[in-house]
Amino acid sequence: MIQKVVTLTLLLFFFVHLLLQLILKNSPPLFTRFKPFLFPLLLFHFHFYHLLLLPHFCNSMDTIKQPTSTSRTKLSKTFHNINPFKKSTKSLSNNGFCLLLPHKNTDSSHTHFNKHLAEDPKTRHKAAMEAFISKLFATISSLKAAYAELQAAQFPYNGEAVQCADQGVVDELKIISELKRNFLKKQIDSSPPHVTLLLSEIQEQQSLMKMYEITMNKMEREIKAKDCEICLLNKQLLEIDSVNKSIELKLNSSGCCFPVMDNVKLSDLTPTNFVDVLNYVVRSIRSFVKMLVRDMINAHWDIDAAVRAIDPSIGFAKLSYRCFAIESYVNREMFDGFNNDGDGDEGEDRFQWFNRFKKMKSLTALELMNENPKSAFGKFTRSKYMRLVHPKMEASLYGNLSQRKTLNTWQFPETVFFGAFMEMTRRVWVLRCLAAAIGKEVSVFQVKKGCRFSEVFMESVTDEVFTGDVRVAFTVVPGFKIGETVVQSQVYVPPA
Template sequence: MLQKFALAVKTKTIEFFAEEDEEEEEERAVGVDDPDACPAPEEVITGQRVVVLRPDPAPRPDPETLTAAALAALSSFQAAYLHLQTAHSPFLSDAVLSADRAAVSHLRRLSEVKRLYLSTGPGPSPVPTSALPLSFLLEAQVQDNQDLLRTFEALVDRLQSDIDRKDAEAAALEKALADLDGSGVRLAHRLERACMPAEERVESLLTIGVFDSVLRDTCRVTHRFARVLIDLMNLSGWNLGVAANCIYPDVNFTKPGHCRYAILSYICLGMFGGFDSYDFCDDGDGVDMDEIDVSIRRTDSLQQFIEHSALDPLELMRDFPSSDFVKFCKKKYAKLIHPGIESSLLRNSAIGESLLGSLTPSSPLYESFASMASSIWMLHKLAWAYNPVVKIFQVAPGTEFSMVFMETIVPKVDKLHMDSGSSSRPKVGFTVVPGFHVGKTVIQSRVYLDDSEQTL
């Protein structure tokens, strides 16, 4: 009967306290051994004292275990939140959703740990709870370590991004530093030249490269004026071949179109006439150089070159009609374009006869001629700033071609002449652009070769 009752209430322990009577113990022992002596269910057993204990309440979670689990869940939530922030910059939708789910999961776990912790207070538990399994703590620790590892990976990625950005900034700063170093070197050279004495400063500026550069600009604007003049001659019905034959009657041109080089030569040699005179006078009435001190001549010439380079020649001719440059322009224009030529060029124009032969703004040659004259004027002033003075030379027609002092103005023709089997050197037909001696350096004269002995 007691055994059935104990099974019904699921008792944990049953204690029997019997009287210490040997005879009763022997009878109880015999009764147990004899199956026929089993008491009937209605039999009341006397002399026994039975104590029934209720089941013990379920063991409550250890506070230390709960604390460790709470810390692990909090650390995991912190790592998940960091991943959530990282996924926003740049924005990655999949990473944001994954980090959000992980953060919510850790918050739920933290809430469960809180509920378990509150259930460990004094008195009976308000909510029936079960013992916190050991796997819960181990799982929390594993999850915590994984989240820490992912946190470190995110931090490493962020640090690597910062390193790349710093490297790019460092490269940009290095380039800026190199540019500043180059600027510093140039400024140092300028300061060094500025601190030089006047004589040394002039010497540092006056190089062969400077003169050659100004000469090239002069040739460019001279070609431009020649094209304008040739276009006017064509419009006026001029025969360029006849005009070229009048300038150089005994020259055989390789091609009919090469007769324009004769007109270009006429312009260049006319404009450069008197270049070896200090005041650019080609009539023999120039200033005597023995009366001019070298340093004064060089300083004055360089100053005029610098000042003139900053001026507009058209404004100079309009505002200062009595200046030396304007006088130079009028004299050269009158020599190149005399009244007969201009009258022929402008026969269909409404310009009055009184304006022919004079340099006026109404002339179609006015602007291009002013630019050409200004460039040649600057080249002359620069030449007289050198010591010794730059010397000009030209090659006489019929002279044998020399590669030291000459270059042909038509390179392909030059190559044909050089490759031909003729034993004699080609002859110069005429000089197009004069050459110059800058100290011991020769700037070659540009010539046109006579084609009298060549057939193409």
């Protein structure tokens, strides 16, 4: 009964392919319309025959009693029972090629095998059927690879490759048709079964290699497309970066520093005014730090190494927190000597400092420099640049020391980087003028590393929530004491 079902299934399978070949011969356009449904149809027949019918078909032919100790089932059991040469073929070639190597007693082994087959027709028929099925499956695998090659040739479209792949599909269908005729005529043992099995295995491996090659070519095309997209995005990034730098230059050249204090009188100054200007100074410093880090990245600096040079013992919960270490270094240099940078102007009274404050906050840094390059502010800017930007650092970032050489002649470079630096120093100088005009003693304090975190004197620069005994890693923005008023310092607290 099982053999009849198998035979009917194969007849249906071969009838479908015969019908498709007739369509191809008589009406090629119609075949082109049905081509997308060809491979799913073949795959359905393949799985149906392989998983459901083949085990029963092979077991029905197995009339030799098997030992009861064997536990292998289904297709693997049948293949191992039928194929006595399968184990030896694995050592013949590792590259998918059949190599005929001389062995001792080869003639005697073949003679024994042929004698065994001649004496047992059922075993001979069983081995021939196994070889035929193996060849059928190998041909279907080749058809699958040919169809995949046809699909790959269509995206992107390549007319010559499409025709070649189309011919390959037709050739495989012709082979299946030939197998159908041989099966119907019961001519399935035209060659030795073990040779057919070896050739089928080679064909399977070749089909698999072709599938891998198609997949590899597809991935290479995708990689090239991604590389082109990356190049385009990098170009857009450079354009945006250039626009941002020009905008920053315009912002740094803007005139008014803090317009809400235009109508403030000397008698109205409070610590709140100092905090407002301090926040504006901090924004300028952070803008400069971002520009500095961006220039470091463009110059292929190791940011981690730069941070370790500032403090090698600090760990950061996020990579973005590394900029706090660089900001700490800039703030430390800019606010160093905050109360002693007047260059002999400490004897001025509050009124003079307040007038200087109003003048400086209404002019740009470039205007102040052009007015008097050797003024107290000019000397302050020059000395801070020499301390903050090391010669090796300047040469590494910009390829030369032209900015430093220009400063040594008491002229000022008209670059985006130095423009941001001058604006930062101008705001620090404005804050110093306000501190001298406020009428109370103003002092700067830093929180030492390892101190316990106190909300009275400190605030964290991150949004992390801390519990328990929290220790400070370093000060980012220094704190200030204005008389009895405390302006909190901004500190970085490492992760627990």
